[in-house]
Amino acid sequence: MRSRPLILAFAGFCIAFGAALWWFQTRAFYTREDGVTEIEIQGSTLPVVEYDGIDAATSPLKLRACFRIADGVAPDALQHVAEAEAPTPLVAPSWFECFDAAEIAEGIEAGPIRAVLAARNTPYGFDRIVAAGPDGRGWMWRQINACGTATFDGKPLPDGCPPAPED
Template sequence: MTTARVLLSAMLLTAALAGAAMWYLQVYAFYEPVEPPETVHLATASGRLLEVAPVDFEGIDAPSSPIRYRACLRLPPEASARDLVPFADPRPPVAPPWFDCFDAAAIGEALERREARAVLGQKDIVWGIDRVLVLFPDGRAYAWNQINACGAVVFDGEPVPDGCPPLPERD
């Protein structure tokens, strides 16, 4: 074997290993199961948080980013009948393929067909990040964290816009 073939083989092997490592880190590493919470919050038009006990909760999250949260759950049907705050621009994020209860495309299609509705779970669950819930009439619900308008501006490097809460102090 010539030196060029050896170097080329080493480079291709390194690239393949790096690609496999990046794929693994994005799809499997960092994600952790979320313990079922005793209650799930839903924002009401009166400004209060409605606390509802979830059933059949399955969730994942990652400490590396506040927008990696995904959850599949069931809520009592009366929870969706309340005067909840609609979420104006829900964008269901894609979940890792192994978290198969959360199908972002199907959730998005149900929202477009008005078979489900998106509501605010909790504003600024982390500064600049809102918890979104999609509620189906049969009690199925899906949740994720989504960057809000204040977060989108600040995370792009701009100053905090008027009407947004102040940034928390950094340690």
């Protein structure tokens, strides 16, 4: 009995499975979003240009966007908006190059980048965060909030959380 064909078939299966797994983890389900001209931040609109974003229906945490605040808008346009609590940009897929989570987090920590809460519980349990630097560059992402953490952990909701939606 020759084992070479069996070994080659198994190796081929492993390569195909690995490639499919990689594609589903890094490329599948994402949709590109461009052409956005304004972002809503707590009921106000912020005009933007050069918007490049990705999102997916499979998880609220897949939202990432990069943009520039439109010319003619004051650099301190976000000053009237409440700062986000513990803004933590999540790493984007490697092919979405404009969103460097480490650089954004470092800028937030050091101070030149300001992160604000754009919308709370949209969808339930997730906050949409917008950050902008003094040079007019901006980024947007979603992160889980205390209501979402409690809900997904099966714990009682903290004070101030709306009731969790029924499945």
